[in-house]
Amino acid sequence: MKKSIAGLVILLSVGMTARSQVKVGFEVSFKEPQAHYVEMEMTISGLAKDYVDVKMPVWAPGSYLVREFAKSVEDFSATAGGKPVKFEKVKKNAWRVYSAKSNAIKIKYRVYGFEVSVRTPFIDESHAFLSSTGIFMYPDGLLKLPSTVKVIPFKGWNKVSTGLEPVAGQPFTYTASDFDVLFDSPIEVGNQEVFDFMASGVKHEVAMYGGGNYDKERLKVDMAKVIEQATAIYGENPNKHYTFIVHNFERGGGGLEHLNSTVLGASRNAYNTPEGYLGFLNLVAHEYFHLWNVKRMRPIALGPFDYDNENYTTNLWVAEGFTSYYENKLVLRAGFVDPKAFVDGLVTAVSNVSNTPGAKVQSAAESSYDAWIKGYRPNENSNNTGVSYYSKGEVVGLLMDLEIAQATKGTKSLDDVMKAMYLQGKTLKRGYTDAEFKAMVEKISGKSFTDFWAKYVNGTHPVEFDKYFGYAGISIKNQNEGSSIPYIGVASKKTEGRIIISAVSRNSAAWVDGLNVNDEVISVDGVGVEAALERMPVIASKKPGDVVTLKVKRDGIEKDIKITLKASPNMKLVAEIQSNAPESQVLVRKGWMGI
Template sequence: MFNKKSILSLVLLLTCIMAAKAQVKIGFEVSFKEPQAHYAEVQMNISGLAKDYVDVKMPVWTPGSYLVREFEKSVEEFKATAAGKTVKVEKVRKNTWRIFSAKAANIQINYRVYAFEISVRTPFIDESHAFLSPTGIFMHPDGMIKSPSTVKIIPFNTWSKVSTGLTPVAGEQFTYKATDFDILYDSPIEVGNQDIFEFTAAGVRHEVAMYGGGNYDKEKLKVDMAKIVEKETAVYGENPNKYYLFIVHNFLKGGGGLEHLNSTTLGATRNAYNTTEGYKGFLGLVAHEYHHLWNVKRLRPVALGPFDYDNENYTTNLWVAEGFTSYYENKYLHRAGFTDVNEFLKDLAGGVGTVLNTPGAKYQSAASSSYDAWIIGYRPNENSKNNSISYYSKGEVIGILMDLEIIHATKGTKSLDDVMKAMYLQCKTLKRGYTDAEFKAMVEKISGISFTNFWAKYVNGVDDVDYVKYFAYAGVDVATENATPGKPVTGTAVQLANKGLEVTSVTRNSAAWMNGLNVNDIIVEIGGSSLSDVLKNVKLKEPKFSLDILPIITDKKIGDQLTVKVIRDGLEKEFSLSLKENPSVRLKATVNEKATPAQKTVLKKWTGV
């Protein structure tokens, strides 16, 4: 039992500890002496620790991208001084450096980071700009993830701009502050001469930083991006930001995005803005990543924050985090007026078709796919399509079915929107993420019906998706047809190689699968004809393609035999393939003109029509 003296002593001790932590200051300075060689120079200053040694750590992964990327592998020339004197440094774990500071009050750490991987989740530096993905640049003292820090950027002499979601330090150019390292690690920084424009939507100032040029129309983008922001904010009832930044990297062929608390980084194709599909694709990416400021960053699975930056952070709910966001991407494009009902239904039917046409959907559940993101999702192999399913794809389909089930059960008074808003507010109130059971409970509360069977079949199970039943709730008919009616297939993907066509994948239960073709086989002859004859007059758009587009196959019939000669491990082998019907299907969704009043009610709630 504690007496008054014990309590007083404990209070004093805690006060001293808190005061000591409050006195610790951490600051970074990032400069670029050799951007053409892809290096950042990082100086880290720590004052007020006064310990025998200090361990500093670099994250091994970045939130939102579920793969251990070992950012520490790019660190060079790590050294430290304490009280102005060079001190011993020892690497004690793969991502941890120990500085023997001998209780010195001031420590200076210097290191270089090599940055030459173009993506939205990794640092990249060249003579034209620097993209600082912070988990691959900055380090934190062990046990001090909640400590504040400052970052000063010194642009290369031909650069003049810095764009970041971090809070600027008043009166200090290109200097920013973060309340803790979770904030710092969630705030990418673009340095260079980016084209910057802004717009206001939902009461929030939005800035767009464009790198790489492109045929975009700034005024059109301002209007259209604002429409998306308004529609998304309407779902959740509030926008938690006062400022939001879009960093856009325009490349010859770009894509992908990564969400952050008050910013996002987007990869785009610089000359696709003036094409219908290209522009729709960019707006879809905007809608997807912006939705993450609620779904994932605030409405999140309990495992995704606070983060363990040293290890994998496992969750079975990425089908909600990413899959539902993919579904909402299409919903927002439709609600903002960028697609009509027919296009909306086509997009959704395409999503269902993706799942139906992935053999792995029969072998891996959405929950399992989420959990295995760390070992499969970001590093698929040649057999992944046969034994796994993307949580993006399956989650999108689950979102479609769940939305329709809720609308149907409530006779058009509620939808998945109500679930998402309620879960967002619950996470905000409880100041933590949700469990799978809590998410299911909220779906049942909003809908008024049990989702136990639904969860067993579609979330934790691998049952075939009963899309006809669910689309019918809205009076939408779905016709299914073979992707290549009457045409045989081998089920083989290939790429051009020096001495033939290299097999890159074989579809489960296809002719190639059943008759023995292997990945890495080099095809040198098909149907008794040389490859030069087989490929004559064939115009290939890409070096990687399906073998089944070749006339020597499309001209045959289902059930015909086709000989394929290959080189395997230096030896020549010949296989006879029994050509099969294409297992892939195409879906066409159309509104039934004879829909019942109840179906029309569901359709209106679902599509707004």
């Protein structure tokens, strides 16, 4: 037995030593950025086997869709000692390179990048955005290896912005402690404007590409306010430094969180409008909140990552939905909206979920799990079959927050749950299960949430907005209640002067009487159609139960379809904060809002 154990220890030691001797380095350069290519050179030394498999991730953490990044790889080649060596593609995202008895190999390949998004590489003559999972490969089985990255900017470019740690004395050279860190560190190369500020004891750098009418001095102050409010919830900021990479386009949006950085899409000329500026701060708040929620406090299925396959979890309603909810709380606490605007925004969120037919079909947990096959692959029927884990999760977060505040008379809130779960994960060094999250909510609130989970997490129960807002002395009115608004139940778009049906709502008049997506609507009761159907006077003048005749063209053939109008099922909710609410409700309101 002792000999067997000793032998096992020796084998493990040899294996660990062999891995520790392997070193990986990258050189990133640009020969034809105008054609949207980045040149990659990967050096692997210290090899003990006669071959190594190198892999390209198939997805980017935070964006739950297999994107097959290997499809953009070209001109793969390998050398050892300056001479070509044999290689073969062994999987869709893996190449096997034979070392020819050399302990070091050099791999070269090119990556095409021309998709404008926060999660995919984009290269042109003005800059390069390098989304790391889309350009870096890794040696199979060696994700824990450190690596270095040397960036050689294209001529005329003079700046590199990234969350990676710089190597002292080596310009544009960085190090990653392992491949999880490398894959979580996007890189911006070009002539971006860079400014920085301090917030919560952390230096924050902002790299602005694309210009814009932003006021950087104002942004320094206001972004810091958001950051400090987020840090206050968790009691600590986990970073030494943080990088915002902001892409300003004519029309831009979206963001993707990373370990100590984020990539934001913005509209370059919207910073000087109240709506545009608040929208940007909301985006900052959302992505920054992810520093804790997802990047460190994460569902157990999301770590360690499997970069070859989907990583399924039922908890994206917490990871993303709660983050959407908290962006509202952060801008409120930072002073960018008042309580009325805060409440109005959340009431709109409740209305949107309540008016989504698919919310009666798919639960928050199911939406999370099916993100890989549904969330990023919407079609014309998606609104009828599902609900976004962002929007449903936002509403679940709202209801849960109010329930906790009510149960504790305003002394506790969802803030306390989030902080406790973050600290628990830090101690356990792993992600949480759904049962553990529920247990923490019950511990903080002092009450059972079994019925809540059955209704709102695993079920499709209608949102009881009167009950929950009532806890905080806020009355909600449905302005459509009691009215008989005639309703067909379609969405339409104008294409080359034609009105085309783009969606049909479940159980609507259009659904029952057979209107189809892609039908071209020519007339309603003989009146020509030039805009959205639901707003046509010929329909607005009718009442539910009336019949109208739509002339449509389907696959080039005209036909008349009789539609029996129904009453609109959609709610239009408005809120009023009661100034004379009982003290018990005021306490709940104050504890919930945190102001």
